[in-house]
Amino acid sequence: MTVFRALTIAGSDSGGGAGIQADLKTFQELGVFGMSAITAVTVQNTRGVRGVYPMTPSAVGEQIDAVGEDLGVDALKTGMLFDAAIIRETAERIAAFGWSRVVVDPVMIAKGGAELLRADAIEAMKRHLLPLAYVVTPNIPEAEALSGMTIASMADRREAARRIAAYGAKIVVIKGGHAGEDSEAGLGAGGARRGEPGERAGAGGARREEPEAGAGAGRASRVVDLLYDGRDFEELSGPRIATRHTHGTGCTFSAAITAQLALGEDVRDAVRTARDFIQAAIEGAPALNLGGGHGPTDHWAYARLRAGSTR
Numbered sequence: 062m063t064v065f066r067a068l069t070i071a072g073s074d075s076g077g078g079a080g081i082q083a084d085l086k087t088f089q090e091l092g093v094f095g096m097s098a099i100t101a102v103t104v105q106n107t108r109g110v111r112g113v114y115p116m117t118p119s120a121v122g123e124q125i126d127a128v129g130e131d132l133g134v135d136a137l138k139t140g141m142l143f144d145a146a147i148i149r150e151t152a153e154r155i156a157a158f159g160w161s162r163v164v165v166d167p168v169m170i171a172k173g174g175a176e177l178l179r180a181d182a183i184e185a186m187k188r189h190l191l192p193l194a195y196v197v198t199p200n201i202p203e204a205e206a207l208s209g210m211t212i213a214s215m216a217d218r219r220e221a222a223r224r225i226a227a228y229g230a231k232i233v234v235i236k237g238g239h240a241g242e243d244s245e246a247g248l249g250a251g252g253a254r255r256g257e258p259g260e261r262a263g264a265g266g267a268r269r270e271e272p273e274a275g276a277g278a279g280r281a282s283r284v285v286d287l288l289y290d291g292r293d294f295e296e297l298s299g300p301r302i303a304t305r306h307t308h309g310t311g312c313t314f315s316a317a318i319t320a321q322l323a324l325g326e327d328v329r330d331a332v333r334t335a336r337d338f339i340q341a342a343i344e345g346a347p348a349l350n351l352g353g354g355h356g357p358t359d360h361w362a363y364a365r366l367r368a369g370s371t372r
């Protein structure tokens with residue numbers, strides 16, 4: 062039996078919806094053996110982050126070594142790295158092991174506003190980590206920070222993707238969860254649209270936003286992730302789910318890409334599968350309804366959908 066192995070280098074979320082916990086759940090659901098190097102312990106629930114206890118850089122490096130020297134790594138992702146020293150340590154290890162299926166989720170600010178990456182560490186991320194990234198998956202605020210520009214349209218997003226690719230990341234995916242309905246004016250202007258698994262995933266009964274009336278109709282109801290491979294752009298979209306339960310969506314999405322890369326899937330297919338996975342997980346989130354704040358997504362939903370079962 063061949064077992065494919067994925068490593069996450071990220072922070073712990075005691076609430077279980079984001080960070081290491083979301084990553085390991087996603088790896089497990091996609092049939093990959095999950096391993097972790099913890100960069101920080103956060104005291105966190107659906108209401109927010111109450112505390113951050115970073116590990117020392119060498120403790121992070123030693124965890125990576127322990128896994129790499131013994132179990133082996135088919136693909137890895139990074140999440141919350143907290144500071145420049147942890148970024149440098151992580152980048153050194155990735156380079157030393159020669160790992161190439163590397164997904165960088167440049168986690169910066171939690172949805173509740175807590176700082177998960179020190180502002181002065183962004184330069185280190187650009188300099189040390191992005192050159193090692195096969196895939197980098199910023200949300201719009203993270204893409205703005207990495208590219209040094211404001212993103213108000215899909216044309217801006219394409220320019221930001223070009224700038225981020227210039228740091229050495231091979232595939233840039235700028236996620237659209239944060240895209241304002243009035244911004245992103247050029248949305249839909251470029252790239253092919255792909256399959257819409259969310260339509261199939263709709264059985265879970267999550268309410269979707271109604272499209273705005275008029276010329277913008279349809280835009281407000283969709284979420285679009287933009288993929289750039291250094292040459293071409295591709296838009297991957299699905300129905301935008303109207304729910305506040307989106308805690309850990311970025312972690313889950315990048316973990317799903319990592320799992321698929323560990324399984325040997327082509328990178329574009331890996332990103333498409335990850336969109337299917339996160340779409341199902343968000344559609345299932347309202348029914349989970351955990352906690353009093355921004356609840357976690359449903360990591361079981363994708364497998365349930367594939368098995369053809371409702372809850």
Ligand SMILES: Nc1ncnc2c1ncn2[C@@H]1O[C@H](COP(=O)(O)OP(=O)(O)O)[C@@H](O)[C@H]1O
Pocket residue numbers: 199200201236237238239284285286299300301302303304307309310311312314336339340343
């Ligand atoms: N309301 C939503 N409905 C459907 N998909 C969403 C929604 N919000 C986010 N997503 C998807 O979840 C993933 C994470 O997106 P985003 O929220 O932008 O990142 P982050 O969690 O890092 O802030 C992307 O694939 C995005 O398309």
Ligand SMILES: Cc1ncc(COP(=O)(O)O)c(N)n1
Pocket residue numbers: 071072073074079080081103105140141168170171172177307308309310311312313
């Ligand atoms: C430990 C940890 N890592 C990452 C996130 C970001 O979560 P999201 O995916 O919702 O942006 C988080 N809230 N906590």
